[in-house]
Amino acid sequence: MTGFLIAAIAMLAAVLPCGIVAVRGSLMAAVVAYQAVSAIIVIVLVLLAEGFRRPGEFELPVLLAVLLFGSGLVFVRFLERWL
Amino acid sequence: MSAREVIADVLLTLAACTVLASSVGILVMRNVYQKLHYVTPAAIVAPLLTGLAILVQSGFTENSAETWLALAFVMTGGPFLSHATIRAARIRETGRGADE
Numbered sequence: 001m002t003g004f005l006i007a008a009i010a011m012l013a014a015v016l017p018c019g020i021v022a023v024r025g026s027l028m029a030a031v032v033a034y035q036a037v038s039a040i041i042v043i044v045l046v047l048l049a050e051g052f053r054r055p056g057e058f059e060l061p062v063l064l065a066v067l068l069f070g071s072g073l074v075f076v077r078f079l080e081r082w083l
Numbered sequence: 084m085s086a087r088e089v090i091a092d093v094l095l096t097l098a099a100c101t102v103l104a105s106s107v108g109i110l111v112m113r114n115v116y117q118k119l120h121y122v123t124p125a126a127i128v129a130p131l132l133t134g135l136a137i138l139v140q141s142g143f144t145e146n147s148a149e150t151w152l153a154l155a156f157v158m159t160g161g162p163f164l165s166h167a168t169i170r171a172a173r174i175r176e177t178g179r180g181a182d183e
Binding site for chain 1: 088091092095096098099102103105106107109110114115118119121122125126129130133136137140141145146149150152153154156157160161163164165167168170171172174175
């Protein structure tokens with residue numbers, strides 16, 4: 001197991017506290033946890049692609065990073081105005 | 084183990100520690116504004132360290148370029164998202180934005 005896979009597993013463990021906040025916290029606290037998780041997951045996907053040496057999988061974190069940024073802004077805007 | 088691998092492992096360890104500390108901070112802080120401070124290390128420092136680790140390990144390749152592209156989106160988008168979240172939290176609390 002390479003250092004990249006170990007780092008990916010450690011970062012996946014960091015999703016757990018954010019998940020607790022998302023489930024048990026207020027709505028805005030859950031949004032903050034969601035933003036942290038989205039950033040962590042992009043890093044984890046990069047690490048997994050490098051760790052398993054699969055060049056084709058490097059496109060997934062690129063797409064996810066773009067989509068999560070747009071969706072995060074839309075989500076926050078909805079929370080600000082209507083939810 | 085080459086020096087390149089050692090440097091990459093050190094950078095990855097720092098990145099993982101940063102992410103773990105950030106997530107614990109998000110868990111233990113009391114309100115949204117305090118929690119939001121702990122998103123920044125996970126969204127800016129950790130991607131930077133991870134990108135450097137992959138650059139050290141692989142050199143200037145197509146993989147490292149795609150890595151930096153993905154992590155650049157995370158690093159540049161993070162502050163915008165944080166600002167939008169703080170604004171939304173303030174509007175939900177007070178009913179108006181900071182500029183009104």
